[in-house]
Amino acid sequence: MYKIPSRPLMWSYLLLLLLSGPAVAQLPLPQPPFMPQNASAGAITSPGGSVPNPQWSSLLGNLLYFYEAQRSGKLPATNRVAWRNDSALSDGQDVHLDLTGGYYDAGDYIKCTFPLSFTLMSICWGATDFGKGYDLANQTPYLDDMLRWGLNWLMKAHPTDNTLFVQVADGDTDNAYWGGDQTIPGPRPSYQINGTSPGTDAAAGAAAAFAACSNLYQNRVFSNSYSGPATLQNSTYASLLLQHAQQLYTFATSAPGTEYQDSVPQAGEAYASSGYGDELAIAAL
Ligand SMILES: *[C@@H]1O[C@H](CO)[C@@H](O)[C@H](O)[C@H]1NC(C)=O
Ligand SMILES: *[C@@H]1O[C@H](CO)[C@@H](O)[C@H](O)[C@H]1NC(C)=O
Ligand SMILES: *[C@@H]1O[C@H](CO)[C@@H](O)[C@H](O)[C@H]1NC(C)=O
Ligand SMILES: *[C@@H]1O[C@H](CO)[C@@H](O)[C@H](O)[C@H]1NC(C)=O
Numbered sequence: 143m144y145k146i147p148s149r150p151l152m153w154s155y156l157l158l159l160l161l162s163g164p165a166v167a168q169l170p171l172p173q174p175p176f177m178p179q180n181a182s183a184g185a186i187t188s189p190g191g192s193v194p195n196p197q198w199s200s201l202l203g204n205l206l207y208f209y210e211a212q213r214s215g216k217l218p219a220t221n222r223v224a225w226r227n228d229s230a231l232s233d234g235q236d237v238h239l240d241l242t243g244g245y246y247d248a249g250d251y252i253k254c255t256f257p258l259s260f261t262l263m264s265i266c267w268g269a270t271d272f273g274k275g276y277d278l279a280n281q282t283p284y285l286d287d288m289l290r291w292g293l294n295w296l297m298k299a300h301p302t303d304n305t306l307f308v309q310v311a312d313g314d315t316d317n318a319y320w321g322g323d324q325t326i327p328g329p330r331p332s333y334q335i336n337g338t339s340p341g342t343d344a345a346a347g348a349a350a351a352f353a354a355c356s357n358l359y360q361n362r363v364f365s366n367s368y369s370g371p372a373t374l375q376n377s378t379y380a381s382l383l384l385q386h387a388q389q390l391y392t393f394a395t396s397a398p399g400t401e402y403q404d405s406v407p408q409a410g411e412a413y414a415s416s417g418y419g420d421e422l423a424i425a426a427l
Contacts, residue, residue: 273369346391
C-alpha cells in the first residue's frame with residue numbers, strides 16, 4: 143500500500159519539482175506559433191454548388207499529390223514532384239516480367255500488393271459514392287492518374303489467372319537502407335502466390351480493388367450513392383479491370399482458404415493478414 147508522506151516531506155517534493163524546472167526545459171516554441179487551419183473555413187458551404195470549398199479542394203489535392211510522391215518506376219513528363227526520380231527500373235527481371243511502376247509502400251522502397259489493393263479499393267469506392275467532390279475540386283484528372291498508376295501495376299502483377307505478385311523487394315534489405323531513390327539497394331526479389339502456393343486474402347483483396355475500380359470506370363452507381371461517381375468513365379478500361387477481378391476472385395475461391403503469408407513469409411513480415419474472410423466478402427460484393 144502507498145504510504146502518504148508526512149507534511150514536511152511533501153513540501154520538499156514540491157520544492158524539488160520547482161527547482162528541477164529549468165533542467166527539463168523544452169525547445170523554445172516557434173514565434174509566431176503554428177496554428178491549424180481555420181476550421182470554420184472548412185464548414186462553409188460551397189457557393190452555388192459548382193464552386194467547391196477551397197479548403198476541402200486543396201485537402202483532396204494534397205491527398206492525391208501524396209501518392210504521386212510515392213511513385214516507383216519511370217516517371218512521366220507530367221510528374222509534379224520535382225524531388226522524385228525514376229527508380230527501381232529492373233523490378234520483375236528476376237521473374238522475366240516487367241514489374242516496374244506502382245507505388246512504394248511507405249517511407250521505404252518495397253512494393254506491397256495487399257495494402258495497395260485495400261487503398262485502391264477504398265479510393266474507388268469513395269469516388270463512386272462521393273465523386274462529385276473530385277469533380278468540383280478539379281481533381282478528377284489526378285484521381286484518374288493516381289488510380290491508373292496503381293491499377294496498371296496491379297495488372298502487371300497479375301500476369302496469369304493464378305499468379306499474383308504480392309511483394310517486390312525484401313523488407314529487411316530495404317529497411318537497412320536510409321537513402322534516396324537513386325541508390326536503392328538490390329537485389330529486389332519478386333514474391334508471388336500461385337496455384338500451388340495460394341493466398342485467399344491477397345487474391346481476394348486484389349479482386350476487390352479491380353472490381354470496385356471497374357465499377358467506377360463503368361459508371362456503375364450504388365443504389366444509395368451520395369453524389370454519383372467522379373467523371374472519369376472509360377468502359378474499355380472498366381472491362382479490362384473486371385476481367386482481372388473475375389480471374390482473381392476465381393483464384394481466391396478455388397484454392398483452399400489460406401493466408402498469403404503462409405505462401406510468402408517475407409510479405410507477412412510487414413503486412414501479415416489476420417484472415418481472409420473480410421477480403422473475400424468485399425470481393426464478392
Ligand atoms: C475563418 O475563415 C472563415 C472563412 O474564410 C472566415 O469567415 C472567418 O472569419 C475565419 N475565422 C477566423 C477566426 O479567422
Ligand atoms: C532525385 O535526384 C536528385 C538529383 O540527383 C537528388 O538531389 C534527389 O535527392 C533525388 N530524390 C530522391 C528522393 O532521392
Ligand atoms: C509459386 O509460389 C511459391 C511461393 O511464392 C514459389 O516458391 C514458387 O516458385 C511459385 N511457383 C512457380 C511455378 O513459380
Ligand atoms: C480508355 O482507356 C483505354 C485503356 O487504358 C485507353 O487506351 C483509352 O485511350 C481510354 N480512352 C479514353 C477516351 O480516354
